[in-house]
Amino acid sequence: MTTQSMTSIAALKKGHHLGVTPILVEVVYGLINRDCRGMGICKLNAVESKDAPRANSACGSSLAYLEVHADGQKVSLNFLKETISALQLEMRFAEGFFELAEPFEASPSLTQRFGLEAIFFAARKYPISHTDQYIVVDFGE
16 A cells, blocks of 8 residues: 555654544535535534534535544544434445545644644545444544
8 A cells, every 4th residue: 555545644743642532623525626526525624512603515514523543543533423414424424435535634723733743534435334423434544
């Protein structure tokens, strides 16, 4: 597997450690190169609560907890089922995977909250799992 096809978490900044509390984010669907249209993630915006105003994107958005696992080998998006519309559920999760048609890199403002220099998601299909409250997408292992 080449570095271009892998999900990666850049090196920790000196003096930081992983296992930070997950951050609530709005996942704006779509592709950056297509003005937030298509299959993927256009933006991840940190939000303070489930009631925060949401982006007005043609592709829609949902809330998720962005989590960097303590081992540093995996990042997860734990999508809150209650925030996923029926249309988004059918388009983005019904086939058992979450597709990124192009790579995505989280903003420095988010990665710095985890004490990281970068979080990069490779373009590919990621399997999903379900809990009572969440649809979970694990990026990397």
